[in-house]
Amino acid sequence: MMENKLDDNAAGDILQEIFPAEITQVQATCTRCGATSAIGALAVYMHRMGMVMRCPSCDTALIRVAQIKEHYRLDMQDVRIL
Numbered sequence: 001m002m003e004n005k006l007d008d009n010a011a012g013d014i015l016q017e018i019f020p021a022e023i024t025q026v027q028a029t030c031t032r033c034g035a036t037s038a039i040g041a042l043a044v045y046m047h048r049m050g051m052v053m054r055c056p057s058c059d060t061a062l063i064r065v066a067q068i069k070e071h072y073r074l075d076m077q078d079v080r081i082l
Helices: 012-018
Strands: 027-030 036-038 043-047 050-054 061-068 071-075 079-081
Touching: 012 061, 012 071, 027 061
Parallel strands: none
Antiparallel strands: 027 036, 027 079, 043 050, 050 061, 061 071
16 A cells, blocks of 8 residues: 655655666656656655655556665666656
């Protein structure tokens, strides 16, 4: 169950720790529906272990980030093009 849906800037801090450059304006294309959106426009859901960023068109989980101790696990398997 996803909890705590946040606004489009909520993922900024975590993404800034993972990527060396500003990524919220980068375009991501969904593998499921083909929609292209800025990373900052994705729906963000926070939970205890990290966050999930979903496609605003079809709700597919495009980016999953889990924090385990001092490390991040990043899953972007449903992003066709970044």
